Structure formats: C-alpha cells, structure tokens
Amino acid sequence: MAEDKILLEVQNLKKYFPVKGVKGPGVQAVENVSLYIRRGETLGLVGESGCGKTTLGRTILRLHEPTSGRIIYDGKVIFDGGGLPEPVRDAEGNVCRDEAGQLKYQTEAGGGDSQYVPSKFYAEKMLPYRRKMQIIFQDPSASLDPRMTVGEIIGEAIDIHKLTSSRAERTERIKELLGRVGLNTEHANRYPHEFSGGQQQRVGIARALAVKPEFIVCDEPISALDVSIQSQVVNMLEDMQADLGLTYLFIAHDLSVVRHISNRIGVMYLGSLVELAESYELNRRPLHPYTQTLLSAVPVPDPEVSRSRQRLVLEGDIPSPMNPPSGCRFHTRCPYATEKCSQITPEFKEVEHDHWVACHLMDKQ
Amino acid sequence: MDLNKDVQNTGGEQVQPVPGQKLLEVQDLHVSFFTPAGEVKAVGGISYELNYGEVMGIVGESGSGKSVEAYSIIGLLQSPGKVVGGSITFEGQDVLAFSKSEMSSFRGSKVAMIFQNPMTCLNPVYTIGNQLMEALRAHDKSISKEEAAKRAMEMLELVGINNVQKRMKQYPHEFSGGMRQRVMIAMGLICHPKLLIADEPTTALDVTIQAQILELMKDLQKKTHMGIIFITHNLGVVAEICDKVSVMYAGKMVEQGKVDDIFYHPGHPYTLGLLRSMPRVDAEEHERLIPIEGTPVDMLNPPEGCPFAPRCESCMKICLQKMPPYVELGEGHRSACWLRVQEQLKNQKKEGEHNG
Numbered sequence: 001m002a003e004d005k006i007l008l009e010v011q012n013l014k015k016y017f018p019v020k021g022v023k024g025p026g027v028q029a030v031e032n033v034s035l036y037i038r039r040g041e042t043l044g045l046v047g048e049s050g051c052g053k054t055t056l057g058r059t060i061l062r063l064h065e066p067t068s069g070r071i072i073y074d075g076k077v078i079f080d081g082g083g084l085p086e087p088v089r090d091a092e093g094n095v096c097r098d099e100a101g102q103l104k105y106q107t108e109a110g111g112g113d114s115q116y117v118p119s120k121f122y123a124e125k126m127l128p129y130r131r132k133m134q135i136i137f138q139d140p141s142a143s144l145d146p147r148m149t150v151g152e153i154i155g156e157a158i159d160i161h162k163l164t165s166s167r168a169e170r171t172e173r174i175k176e177l178l179g180r181v182g183l184n185t186e187h188a189n190r191y192p193h194e195f196s197g198g199q200q201q202r203v204g205i206a207r208a209l210a211v212k213p214e215f216i217v218c219d220e221p222i223s224a225l226d227v228s229i230q231s232q233v234v235n236m237l238e239d240m241q242a243d244l245g246l247t248y249l250f251i252a253h254d255l256s257v258v259r260h261i262s263n264r265i266g267v268m269y270l271g272s273l274v275e276l277a278e279s280y281e282l283n284r285r286p287l288h289p290y291t292q293t294l295l296s297a298v299p300v301p302d303p304e305v306s307r308s309r310q311r312l313v314l315e316g317d318i319p320s321p322m323n324p325p326s327g328c329r330f331h332t333r334c335p336y337a338t339e340k341c342s343q344i345t346p347e348f349k350e351v352e353h354d355h356w357v358a359c360h361l362m363d364k365q
Numbered sequence: 366m367d368l369n370k371d372v373q374n375t376g377g378e379q380v381q382p383v384p385g386q387k388l389l390e391v392q393d394l395h396v397s398f399f400t401p402a403g404e405v406k407a408v409g410g411i412s413y414e415l416n417y418g419e420v421m422g423i424v425g426e427s428g429s430g431k432s433v434e435a436y437s438i439i440g441l442l443q444s445p446g447k448v449v450g451g452s453i454t455f456e457g458q459d460v461l462a463f464s465k466s467e468m469s470s471f472r473g474s475k476v477a478m479i480f481q482n483p484m485t486c487l488n489p490v491y492t493i494g495n496q497l498m499e500a501l502r503a504h505d506k507s508i509s510k511e512e513a514a515k516r517a518m519e520m521l522e523l524v525g526i527n528n529v530q531k532r533m534k535q536y537p538h539e540f541s542g543g544m545r546q547r548v549m550i551a552m553g554l555i556c557h558p559k560l561l562i563a564d565e566p567t568t569a570l571d572v573t574i575q576a577q578i579l580e581l582m583k584d585l586q587k588k589t590h591m592g593i594i595f596i597t598h599n600l601g602v603v604a605e606i607c608d609k610v611s612v613m614y615a616g617k618m619v620e621q622g623k624v625d626d627i628f629y630h631p632g633h634p635y636t637l638g639l640l641r642s643m644p645r646v647d648a649e650e651h652e653r654l655i656p657i658e659g660t661p662v663d664m665l666n667p668p669e670g671c672p673f674a675p676r677c678e679s680c681m682k683i684c685l686q687k688m689p690p691y692v693e694l695g696e697g698h699r700s701a702c703w704l705r706v707q708e709q710l711k712n713q714k715k716e717g718e719h720n721g
Contacts, residue, residue: 232658
C-alpha cells in the first residue's frame, strides 16, 4: 500500500529550548534526527516520556521553530536552518532525487541555481502547508475550545483556508466530516463537554480532516481513551488512511498499538533516534540494546508468555536532556556499554536494508 | 534486608500472615452516589474473597466502579457516596461497623493504598523523610524520631532508592515519576499492612518504569505475604502480576476467575471483547482489531437487565430484561451471562437424560 515516493524528509533536525539563567544550549529536546516518511505509510515513533517524540512531531509541523536542520515536504524545503549541503533543484524549486530516493546535492559550494534562499520561511508561507499537514492531539478535552460548538470548531479550519464557497457547502462539509468519524449530524450544535472522551477524540480527528490534509501527526491519539474505545479509534484511523491516502506519523508509548498500526517504527531515546526499522522486523530482531529492553518491558496480555519470558529491566531513570551524557546518550544505562560509547556518538546508519541503528555494537559485526 | 524478621519484630501481637488463609471477604457490596440528578449505583452487588499472598486484579473501564469499590474497603468514600448494602470482612472483623477512630487506625496499619498519580498524593512542602516518618508515627506514637527515621530509610532502600540519607531530606519535586511512585509504595508499606490496594499504580508511568515497579511489587509481595488488590485497565499488567482477576462492567462483576481462566477461557462476551480488541503479541502480519462497538453505560440511566447487553454481539431477548445469575464454570471461575446459563441448562438436561 505504501508508494515509494518520499513525502516528508527530515535532516539533522535539532530543537533546543533555552533555559533562563543556565548557560549552554538549554534542553536538547531533539538532537540530530534524520528520517523520511513515504507517501501513504505510517511511521510509528516510540520512546519514554521526555524523549522528545512529541517535540519532534511538533517541530516537523513547525509548531515549534526548529533550531537547525532541514525539513523537506513533498519536494519543497519548508525549513532550512543552514549548514547542510545544498540539494539540486528543478525549475519549480523542487528538490531532485536519484532513483533510490536519495537527494542529489550540488557538487560545488555556491554553484548551481540561485533559487536557494537561506532564510527561514515566515508564517504566511507556511499557511498552504498547514492545510496539508495536520495534527491530532493527545488530550481531546484540552485541545477543543470549550466555548465553541463542534460545528464551529470544525468550521473554523474550513474558513481559515477558504475551502468552501457558500454557507450551505460549509454545513454540508461539516456533516460529511462528522459522519466520517462516526458521529451524528446533530452533534454539530453541541459543546465538547457533552461528549465522552472517545467522541471528543473523534471531533479532534474531524477537525484535522476538515482541511483535507495529506499528512497527519497523531500525537498519542488513543492513550487517553478506554481500552474498548481504543480499538474503535485505531480502526477508524486505518480506514481513513485507506480511503483518503493519508500519511501518518504515529506517536505513542504503547508499543503494541504502534506495532499494529505502523509500517515502520522509530525508537527515540533522549532526543535521538536510536533505531528505525520495519515494524515486525523491529519486533523480531531489535538490534539496539534500548529497543530490546523497551520491548521486553511491554506487559504481554498472555499469562503463560509473561511467566516464561526473561525480562530485561533497565536500571535507573532517563538522564536530564539539559545535560545529556557524552557520546552515546544511552551509555549510562546500557548493559553493554564500553569506553568508546561514552566518548564517541554512534552514527545513525543503515545496517541492513531499511534497518537503521545508532550503536557501536553494530560495528563489530 | 530481611523483611520477614522485621515484621515479627515490630508486629507484636499481630498474626503472622500465612499464604492461602482468608484475608478479606466482600459480600454483595452495594455502593451508591446520591447526586442531584438521582441515585447512581456505582457498585451493584459484588462479592469476592482474597487470601493472604494473593494478588487480585480488578479490570474495567473508567466509570465501571472499580475504584469506588476499593475506596469503600478503606473507608475513603466521599459524600455523596455511601455503602448501601453488603458486608466487608477483614480478618473476621466487620469493616463497615468500625467507628471513626477504629477506621483510622485500621487504615494505614492494616490496609494501605497506592494511588495513580504520586505527585498529587505527596505533600509538596514537606520532605520525603518527614512524610514517611509521619505515616509511621501516626500509627505508633511510642516510636522515637530516630527510630522512625531509621525505619523510613530502611523502607526507601527496600523499594530501591539509593543514597537514602540525601533523599530523605529532598522534596517530592526533586524525584522523578517512577521514584515518587516508589516513595508512595514505601509509605504504603511502612506499617506492614496485610492488604495493599493499588489503584492504577503504573498507569502514569512509562513502560520501562512500569516494569521496574511491577518487579518491585512482586518481590515485596513474596517477602511479606500480603494480599494485593490491583486495579487497572491494562490486561498486560494483569497477566504480569495477578493470580486471579475480577472483570467489572457498569458496577457489576461480570466475570471472576484465575488469571489463566480469564485469558484462555473467557466466559463473558465483555472479557472476550476486551481480549480481542488488543493487538496480538505474536502477530506476524497486520490483523484488523475487533473492537467492542458502542460506548460505556450511562450510570445514571443504566439499562434493564445485563448492562453489557446493548454492546453485546450475542445479545438475546432475556438479556434486555433480567440480570443473569452467576454460573460456575470451574473452580473459582464464574461469570454472569445468559449464554452460560443456557449452556448449563443444556448440560443438565443431557445428564438428566443419561441418568433417566
């Protein structure tokens, strides 16, 4: 189902939050993350709380302004912090890729065409992309305005992007959206507090869909819901993807659901991606020690399995992202850490086809 | 450190817990909330037994009454909530008949509770050491400050906190989420309770920290032989730690049994639905989830008959009219579903034909 065309590419993305009264870069929430998402696929993102997965999702949408790095969406550079080799562009300003999907870079510094503007995009320029890239938030009750009716919440997005020409068309569109997420058309006149958590999340999804996006960041869309409702929402997200050809970045800490919904999964630890692979491959053969412990920590809803399996329990807590460990950020908790790990940051590289790992252990093989 | 020895030293006249003996018995408990909009029957007649050294899981959705049920054991029900029927017996004593002072000495020393969010349960303006010692001295006035501090430090070490001297003097905000939950467990166990009620203790934590806390609780439970009631909505956690499980839906206990029975031979469509709606662990390729359709019950206007009937795929006429009785499906395994009643009747008829 996934086409091979790359929809979104992120290169060396960094997001630091400055902290008042503290010298240095502040909280290093996202550190050098590079990944790509193909059109029509779901990329899962897992990690402990505070590992920067939500920040990464929001930084990609530029809800947080990135500190540095580059974001390419559908061929266009929507953010460039500078410092990276310049890609070759065609006449329309699209970046060029070779057959394997790799970016072509200009060979000489400063050479090539002059279309490159090394400045940041402003919000106006971002607006057309806001329509294409949407987000579903974790807490449905906190992300819906309590003083607006559901119809107004959904309609607001339609108005901003001027997607409908008449009032009747707008009402029709709102009804259609409510129907799509499994709500009744009468619900348009109600306020968010009149809905249950699952229904509120459906409203949040309808709001994101209102502008006909191509790419949706799902930021823990089901963690606040009851177990019996979670699977309803997961199925709905899958149906929408199949019908509308959506691309998802699915952020969650529940590995079993992420594994279910994603084509590929990225594992984050303290701001960095440590492993990225096809989801069942990651499940079968996790290579990074952190992924291994994370997988073994997931409680299995099967008493026999959970009695018989050997569990790897990580010692200690996640270090502060304000002062992350040197070298490999995981070395303070890693059972296989060596001298090298504390000095040199491992490179994030493809050890097998579509299986990326950042770990020094991979070098020995 | 040997906690068994510790229990004997400080327990005095207390009975040494023996695994397998009955600790708690709840019979036909009814709890209602008298709200301006009407009476909400949060718990509608549940019964179970818990032995020493046993871990019982209570599973259910939010609003199914699982927390309310636990609060009534420990006497923390807030107005307008009230126990309107049934009995709770703890080591042969009637808990519901306790006076206020009896209740407050019972609470903490015999039964302790761990809550979901450790940050809201710890006082932000007192040090951890101060709060731990307060819990201890509230139940034992004779204990000296030095002795209490020593016990508090031992307890912190037991739950896996390093550098206790320094940690005792720190405030809750200086602890991470997992560490705070460890402190809560230490505080709960400091008076050596015989029953620990854990209300979603790991829901707010990350999986890796959850794994640590579960290991810790299993470990402590083995050492002290206390009974644990573990309230959760995560079936994975249930499989991990519980010996037996009660499944609650809309204030009713719809199924009860040993953990293996519940997972491998579920007798109620709701239990089956919960199990089916989760992604399978051993799935090698994409399988579509089978959700339970519909929404949870509105407790102000519960439906007639079986509360699950409106969402049940095998709903029959009788389900909408009458609440099914419990049917024994095996040792300690029972379920309230008309399907099982039907099966039982069929079996009896067959046997009758054989005999006749």
